[in-house]
Amino acid sequence: MQNEIRFIELPKIKDLRGNLSFLEDNRHIPFEIERVYWIYDVPGGEERGGHAYKNTAEFIIPLTGGFKVEVNRGEDYFEYDLTQTNKGLYLPPMTWRKISGFLSSSVCLVVTDTKFKDCVYLRDFMEYIENFNKKSNGQY
Template sequence: MTVKLIDIPKIEDRRGNLSVIEHDCIPFEIKRVYYLYDVPSDSYRGGHSHKAQSEFLVALSGSFEVVLDDGFKKHRIMLNKPHRGLLIPTKTWRELDNFSSGAVCLVLASGVFEEEDYIRDYSEFKSSVST
């Protein structure tokens, strides 16, 4: 599995749009759902990697940027459309920043919360991907 932007099916209607995330949209079973909101524009979230868990991020409202790092290269992706999500596989360092006012980040995760799945130290992350 690689980092990938995925279009979420969108049903357009004059009364408003509707998007649905079902079993064929993302390549894992959803075990946990959480969301970030009211993040000050000068703050960041994330700053970790997962050993086993994959995640799918969607900007439900507003925008934010995701800095992705595989241990060798970094790149930045802007999320600002509620019908497009970002698939983040295991062993990918992520940081979220530049939150706009009113931004809401939805996260669909392949696993339940387990602290031992997190790598929160960047040098430890670098060591884990270089071996």
């Protein structure tokens, strides 16, 4: 299940004073947290991402607003709308992703299992497909 794209619902503690959600590594997400970053103030019509990580798993959460995550696993294409602040999207390594359709005032939180300096990016889609196919055929 660690190689599957999937939604993960986080705990939601309801309270009249406001709700609270949280996540813990190896409990709610299937990896140890090495890096956390967030994307915000994205101008209308702009996209983020457009790459894959060879060696990095991600968990993407909309802290406010919402956005669309477009993903490829090889040549299979999927779209996910993220609008619930206690529900995120798990992406295993070798998943091409692009984040778009940001609603006004959206904040996108990304949690990963590698530090920035250890991430191996694939920024060319055809190179990604070639690497994905090699990995799928055990040549990687």
